[in-house]
Amino acid sequence: MTSEAENTRMAKSFLILGGARSGKSSYAEKLAEQSGLKLHYLATGRAWDSEMTERISIHKSRRGPQWQTLEEPLDLVEALRQLAKPENFILVDCLTLWVTNLMLAERDIETEFAKLEQLIPDLQGTVAFVSNEVGLGIVPENKMARDFRDHAGFLHQSVARQVSEVYFMAAGLSLKMKG
Amino acid sequence: MTSEAENTRMAKSFLILGGARSGKSSYAEKLAEQSGLKLHYLATGRAWDSEMTERISIHKSRRGPQWQTLEEPLDLVEALRQLAKPENFILVDCLTLWVTNLMLAERDIETEFAKLEQLIPDLQGTVAFVSNEVGLGIVPENKMARDFRDHAGFLHQSVARQVSEVYFMAAGLSLKMKG
Amino acid sequence: MTSEAENTRMAKSFLILGGARSGKSSYAEKLAEQSGLKLHYLATGRAWDSEMTERISIHKSRRGPQWQTLEEPLDLVEALRQLAKPENFILVDCLTLWVTNLMLAERDIETEFAKLEQLIPDLQGTVAFVSNEVGLGIVPENKMARDFRDHAGFLHQSVARQVSEVYFMAAGLSLKMKG
Numbered sequence: 001m002t003s004e005a006e007n008t009r010m011a012k013s014f015l016i017l018g019g020a021r022s023g024k025s026s027y028a029e030k031l032a033e034q035s036g037l038k039l040h041y042l043a044t045g046r047a048w049d050s051e052m053t054e055r056i057s058i059h060k061s062r063r064g065p066q067w068q069t070l071e072e073p074l075d076l077v078e079a080l081r082q083l084a085k086p087e088n089f090i091l092v093d094c095l096t097l098w099v100t101n102l103m104l105a106e107r108d109i110e111t112e113f114a115k116l117e118q119l120i121p122d123l124q125g126t127v128a129f130v131s132n133e134v135g136l137g138i139v140p141e142n143k144m145a146r147d148f149r150d151h152a153g154f155l156h157q158s159v160a161r162q163v164s165e166v167y168f169m170a171a172g173l174s175l176k177m178k179g
Numbered sequence: 180m181t182s183e184a185e186n187t188r189m190a191k192s193f194l195i196l197g198g199a200r201s202g203k204s205s206y207a208e209k210l211a212e213q214s215g216l217k218l219h220y221l222a223t224g225r226a227w228d229s230e231m232t233e234r235i236s237i238h239k240s241r242r243g244p245q246w247q248t249l250e251e252p253l254d255l256v257e258a259l260r261q262l263a264k265p266e267n268f269i270l271v272d273c274l275t276l277w278v279t280n281l282m283l284a285e286r287d288i289e290t291e292f293a294k295l296e297q298l299i300p301d302l303q304g305t306v307a308f309v310s311n312e313v314g315l316g317i318v319p320e321n322k323m324a325r326d327f328r329d330h331a332g333f334l335h336q337s338v339a340r341q342v343s344e345v346y347f348m349a350a351g352l353s354l355k356m357k358g
Numbered sequence: 359m360t361s362e363a364e365n366t367r368m369a370k371s372f373l374i375l376g377g378a379r380s381g382k383s384s385y386a387e388k389l390a391e392q393s394g395l396k397l398h399y400l401a402t403g404r405a406w407d408s409e410m411t412e413r414i415s416i417h418k419s420r421r422g423p424q425w426q427t428l429e430e431p432l433d434l435v436e437a438l439r440q441l442a443k444p445e446n447f448i449l450v451d452c453l454t455l456w457v458t459n460l461m462l463a464e465r466d467i468e469t470e471f472a473k474l475e476q477l478i479p480d481l482q483g484t485v486a487f488v489s490n491e492v493g494l495g496i497v498p499e500n501k502m503a504r505d506f507r508d509h510a511g512f513l514h515q516s517v518a519r520q521v522s523e524v525y526f527m528a529a530g531l532s533l534k535m536k537g
Contacts, residue, residue, distance in 0.1 A: 017529055019314030019494070021332020051325075133528060135377030136198070137316020137495020138503045145317050153379020157530035168528055170312060170347055171196055172336035173356040177531040198493030200511020230504075315377070316495020324496045349491060349526055350375055351515035352535040 011086065013120055014128040015159050017177075018169030019136075027167065027174055028091050028128040029063060037089035037126060041069045042079055044098040059093070073101040077115045084125035095131035095159065099151050103144070113155050120162035129159055133168070190265065192299055193307040194338050196356075197348030198315075206346065206353055207270050207307040208242060216268035216305055220248045221258055223277040238272070252280040256294045263304035274310035274338065278330050282323070292334050299341035308338055312347070369444065371478055372486040373517050375535075376527030377494075385525065385532055386449050386486040387421060395447035395484060399427045400437055402456040417451070431459040435473045442483035453489035453517065457509050461502070471513050478520035487517055491526070 014031060018024040032039050041063060047053040060069070072079040076098050083090050092098075102109055120127070133156070134149045160166050165179030193210060197203040211218050220242060226232040239248065251258040255277050262269050271277075281288055299306070312335070313328045339345050344358030372389060376382040390397050399421060405411040418427065430437040434456050441448050450456075460467055478485070491514070492507045518524050523537030 015529065019312060019332065020318070020328050021314055021336065023336055051322075133315050133377060134317050135315075135379055136491050136493075138492050138498050138507060139378070140317050149317060149378050153377065153529075156528070157379065157381050160529035160531055166529060166531055168533070170335070170356060171194065171332075171339035171345060173339055173345055175347070175354065175356060175533065177528060177533060198491060198511065199497070199507050200493055200515065202515055230501075312494050313496050314494075319496050328496060349514070349535060350373065350511075350518035350524060352518055352524055354526070354533065354535060 012126050013163035015163045015166045016130045017133050022169040023172035024130045024169050028130050032089045032091050035089045038087050039067045040083050040088055040090045041067045042090050042092045043071045046073050084123040086124050088125040090127045093130040095129050096152050117158040191305050192342035194342045194345045195309045196312050201348040202351035203309045203348050207309050211268045211270050214268045217266050218246045219262050219267055219269045220246045221269055221271045222250045223252055225252050263302040265303050267304040269306045272309040274308050275331050296337040370484050371521035373521045373524045374488045375491050380527040381530030382488045382527050386488050390447045390449050393447045396445050397425045398441050398446055398448045399425045400448055400450045401429045404431050442481040444482050446483040448485045451488040453487050454510050475516040
């Protein structure tokens, strides 16, 4: 058992996994705001259409002005490497959008995932990864959707191996799966 | 810690969340039948087609004659207000169908959700809400399906904030998430 | 409480439930390899197409040569009856493919499920059933997909009633739901 004080001194890492509107981002924001660290929001999403623009703007207005926002749709690993300092809490929102972006840009998915998995244990700052669990419905008919959910599942496994705590969210509530 | 006897004297409220055929309704019925209270089944579903008619009839025959059934596809909040008395256990089955009905009737979703969230802490009877978690698959291509799962997710969060116990069901088994 | 030694002497049975790429098969393989028993892989999948052939070959190469593999797409109950001996660990991968095969072959689903549920308590060997949870997305538009997820959900409930331990997997991590 470590005390609260020790916990906040240690570099931690979190994976917050859940369905649509399960309260993942809010939960991660709460973790961040309770940390007492400098708050960095690392957005992987791009506003492709009006629906997405609206979602991004809702998220932004919920977070206060104490948040620094950086958008990085592809080079997440490099952005993390630069932001990860002991005084920073970096909220990555979200991994599934990063997977989508990598697929659309035809990046080498396995290489990117391996680079991220290798980086996590060495990170100096505190990081929370938010991601959508998308593998609990019927097998999609669309091949690209099947590939996407395979990639997302493998990424969740590799991130979960490295982070210190993993939570599964539903209805705004968290179930601890690791840590 | 409260004793069993105290628990049964207190007005409780439950959210039973789970996937298709996860045993949600059976679990809620068991909670109701163990309560010793008068049993009220508040059905939000309407028999639109033969598949639905069959599902409703299977559910009905499983419940015994000690259940009073009321169908209310839209005005759930008002129906709850009238039924909620200390001697009653009200099983609402299910919230996701209510969301569908509100969308089809073009009701103001946010207003309805706010009314429900406000009502729950004041309810005098015991209530169990059954609902489908629908947000853990691939993002649906259909805009109405996306809106539906957003509404359902927000509703689950707001109900989960107010009820005393939340369970996540799979394979007929329950995981306690709150309470 | 039983000791470790007693646990390994008792015939156990497991249901490992989870989404796509949630680490279900790996987890079941680990349980099997830690058992010290003879390892039998009972595959319900048939290589219908190149995607499936590849998935099967990846799974096969991950398992070592100490595994005996048997393919049985339909007569799972009979295959289990023959393999279930005290010295054997049988990994059934997976139940959802078995459901698909039964549907395509137009077998009587309820009869098959009842035969399986009846068999489990009498099995002499150790068995782990791997299966996909598919009921946590939007209701599928396709009637066959809806029937499939209903069947899968009912099967999970009936297997979960009989096995000694049930796990829900996400991101390669397990949540114990029973046992």
